[in-house]
Amino acid sequence: MTRIFASINLAEVHHAKNLLDTIGIRTFVKNEALASAVGQLPFGDCQPELWLVDDTDEERARRLLKEGILAPAEKGKLWQCGCGEIQEAQFTQCWLCGDYRN
Numbered sequence: 001m002t003r004i005f006a007s008i009n010l011a012e013v014h015h016a017k018n019l020l021d022t023i024g025i026r027t028f029v030k031n032e033a034l035a036s037a038v039g040q041l042p043f044g045d046c047q048p049e050l051w052l053v054d055d056t057d058e059e060r061a062r063r064l065l066k067e068g069i070l071a072p073a074e075k076g077k078l079w080q081c082g083c084g085e086i087q088e089a090q091f092t093q094c095w096l097c098g099d100y101r102n
C-alpha cells in the first residue's frame with residue numbers, strides 16, 4: 001500500500017479522497033482520529049494520511065491530485081500566510097502562527 005497524500009487539514013485529505021473516488025481509485029484515511037490531537041503531538045505523528053489500496057493506481061492518483069488539488073479553481077480558495085502556511089478561504093486566521101489574513 002502506498003501513502004498518496006497527507007495534510008494537517010483533514011478536510012483536504014477527504015477532498016483528495018473524493019477526487020480519487022470519482023475515478024474509481026480506492027483509498028483509505030489513516031490517522032483521522034488523531035487529527036484532533038494536533039498541537040499536542042509532534043506533527044508527523046498525527047497528520048491525516050490518504051493511502052492507496054492498490055499500488056498500481058499510484059501514477060494515476062498522483063496526476064489527478066496534482067491537477068485536482070492545485071487546479072486554478074481550487075487555488076483561488078486558498079491563501080498563504082506570511083509564515084508560509086497555506087490556508088483555506090474560510091479561515092481568516094492562520095492556525096499555525098495566529099496571524100490574520102491581509
Ligand SMILES: [Zn+2]
Pocket residue numbers: 081082083084085094095096097098099
Ligand atoms: Zn501563519
